[in-house]
Amino acid sequence: MSEETATWHPGEIVPESGIYACDCGQGHHWSTDVKGHRFPPLPAGCPGATWSLRMDAHPDT
Numbered sequence: 579m580s581e582e583t584a585t586w587h588p589g590e591i592v593p594e595s596g597i598y599a600c601d602c603g604q605g606h607h608w609s610t611d612v613k614g615h616r617f618p619p620l621p622a623g624c625p626g627a628t629w630s631l632r633m634d635a636h637p638d639t
Contacts, residue, residue, distance in 0.1 A: 585628035588619045595635035602626035 585601060586593070592611040600607040602625050609618055609629060617629050 585630045586617055587628055588617050590617050591615070592617055594631060596631050597633040597635075598629040599632045600624055600626035601628045601630060608632070 584593075586598075592598075592613055592615050595611065595613045598609045598611055598617070599605065600609075600620050602620075607621050607624050607626065611617060611629075620626050620629075
């Protein structure tokens with residue numbers, strides 16, 4: 579699976595610090611996460627199931 583299409587479930591370990599979006603397709607649920615922490619639960623009422631990286635916090639490393 580390529581990095582662009584990788585997804586993670588709430589509770590999994592964040593692989594890279596950055597801004598993540600839920601997969602509900604509505605583009606309104608975002609989370610800023612830190613490498614090594616766990617992904618938060620999706621917001622109440624969100625029909626999504628996973629988080630995907632939208633913007634890497636350290637793109638040059």
